[in-house]
């Protein structure tokens with residue numbers, strides 16, 4: 001029997017009310033690409049539970065994460081959650097955090113993990129889908145450990161768009177979306193943040209054998225031809 005799991009975030013957080021509260025707490029997403037676990041229902045019968053398939057999409061600013069995510073959505077039906085978009089949206093709906101988020105983005109810094117994780121968690125919980133691209137998060141080891149601690153979940157796979165700095169600068173400066181951070185001063189700061197705080201996360205997942213490195217140089221379609229086989233290979237298993 002297939003059941004969709006309403007929340008990914010209860011494996012280590014049993015206080016939240018969700019179908020996953022019934023999953024034994026020591027079960028984690030250790031198996032890369034595994035999307036089902038056996039879990040006892042209320043009457044004690046074991047049944048298959050479909051667990052969310054989480055892909056972290058990482059890479060420097062302007063490396064093409066968002067662009068490739070849209071293509072993955074089109075071809076493979078994932079739900080795209082851009083952490084940056086969630087934070088930008090929060091600035092228009094949450095006066096309390098508006099200035100803090102905008103100032104952090106303008107300075108090329110990283111917003112406190114608890115807020116970002118809460119926004120990602122809310123977006124996953126309110127989605128009917130079970131396949132997620134989490135774009136632009138985690139940006140630091142602290143982000144990563146907060147996500148694991150708060151949600152009890154880990155990504156199934158991690159994509160890394162590897163792009164030279166000069167190319168990222170070129171792309172960001174011609175992005176033309178009216179963003180606060182698409183200027184040369186902020187970009188320099190963002191690149192420093194990326195090297196100092198985000199690369200360690202990428203190395204962490206590389207050591208765990210979860211990292212899929214993509215050469216981000218080339219046309220959008222050329223880059224996607226490297227991305228496509230990753231999802232095509234596992235499409236049946238995560239359906």
Ligand SMILES: Nc1ncnc2c1ncn2[C@@H]1O[C@H](COP(=O)(O)OP(=O)(O)O)[C@@H](O)[C@H]1O
Pocket residue numbers: 059060061062063064065066067068171172174175176216217218219220221223
């Ligand atoms: N392969 C590519 N070649 C040239 N420009 C690209 C490519 N991929 C994306 N872009 C452009 O570069 C800019 C940054 O891309 P985006 O997807 O927003 O990157 P990120 O989300 O990593 O910051 C956008 O204007 C986008 O249209």
Ligand SMILES: O=c1ccn([C@@H]2O[C@H](COP(=O)(O)OP(=O)(O)O)[C@@H](O)[C@H]2O)c(=O)[nH]1
Pocket residue numbers: 059060061062065066082083084085087104105106108109110111112116135136137138139143181190
């Ligand atoms: O998990 C996140 C994601 C984004 N940001 C902030 O939002 C900015 C823009 O992020 P986004 O992912 O939209 O930028 P991109 O890399 O796509 O250009 C970052 O530089 C950070 O200041 C953050 O603090 N935490």
Ligand SMILES: [Mg+2]
Pocket residue numbers: 065066082084136
């Ligand atoms: Mg982006």
